[in-house]
Amino acid sequence: MNSTLLTAISPIDGRYFKLTESLRYIFSEFSFLKYRLKVEILWFKKIIKMHKIIKIQKIEKKDILFIDNILNNFSIKDAIYIKNIEKKTNHDVKALEYFLKYKFSKSKKLSSMSEFIHFGCTSEDINNIAYALMIKDSLNQVILPFWSEIISVLKKYSIEYQNSAMLAMTHGQPATPSTMGKEFLNFYYRVQRQFFKLKKIEILAKFNGTTGNYNAYIAAYPDINWHIISEEFITSLNLTWNPCTTQIEPHDYIAEMFGCISLFNTILIDFNRDIWGYISMNYFKQISIDHEVGSSVMPHKINPIDFENSEGNLGLSNALMNHMINKLPISRWQRDLSDSTVLRNIGVALSYSVIAYNSILCGIKKLKINNTRLLKDLNNNWSVLSEAIQTVMRKYNIKNSYEQLKKLTRGKEISQTDIHNFISNLNIPDIEKQYLKKITPVNYIGLSIHIVEKESK
Known part of the structure; x- marks a missing residue:
């Protein structure tokens, strides 16, 4: 290993050198x-x-x-x-x-x-275009390809797990079942929206002199339409021309861009935490790699370190980007230099995201769904069918439907027998009783499979 990797202050240029x-x-x-x-x-x-x-x-x-x-x-x-x-x-x-x-x-x-x-240039004429080109290249060459891969993986597993029924958890308590595929689809849909949004954000640039009025150009060549020359120059670089600025391009588009990336990252933090929880619940097993060690003293452990690493680095990235969102659109009068040192850290903010994207992709590839555990938890929670039963009771205008199911199930361990006995005593048509008795925690998954099939096309 190069000694400079060991002496670098930032892990971006040290530990994670290859990733960035x-x-x-x-x-x-x-x-x-x-x-x-x-x-x-x-x-x-x-x-x-x-x-x-x-x-x-x-x-x-x-x-x-x-x-x-x-x-x-x-x-x-x-x-x-x-x-x-x-x-x-x-x-x-x-x-x-x-x-x-x-x-x-x-x-x-x-x-x-x-x-x-x-x-005729001010330094910022050069700098703002350079940053615009750097940002454009980083999005097209690095960020968007990573996003595309993450979206593709989430879609893949939403389809692969679309039939894997699971006990949902609201407030950390057993709730109406879903499928693991549908839960992956939720994240797929969310991040895909940000992908399309980011692609539409215009990258702006300006070229108009010290206070945005072409003063020096007009002094030298008053008969030339420098406003048109500026537009031609900027658009020739495949950037969007900003015609109205002070000495600096105001960086609003960078704030818009970071707002989008930050939200994408926040959605991934949510995903990381959910998967971390599912691993803890044994809904997922992690593929063991022989030469890896999970703990320095506990040989049995396979820790969800990829999702933890991703969460931590997404947080660092968002912290920097959120500062830039708040800072960069603000400049005293026609120009101050407080943005300069901040702009130099755009690559740092994006680097933490890239580290996180690598980790999340690595972690997902190690997952192996544990359908046995999913089924066990479903079969141990027949009380989740109380929602379906009391809703059918309401259909037939049975008073206190909710309250009856609350008395039967709340805070209690309920078996299939308990549920079926309750159904048998209901004053509803026999065909409805037969229908309700066919519902189990495993098949009470609503349109989850249909939603995956429709939205993953």
């Missing part, structure tokens, strides 16, 4: 520099396409290739070069601009045009 590797290529400091470099280069290329209007030289294909290679060949050495400049400037985007000018100095033609690097 996909996000490292998006949210690391190196990657952040590269995304910002991409924006600077694309803006420069946008400017030089306007060479006739702004009266600069037209550049050749070889010059475009030279510029593109600065980005394509961007290396750790380049990143260190930028960071060394930043030590002097104490400004990260200005350091990036100076780096790009240094690269341009190696081309005579580009060197003569280097003042059009970062032309």
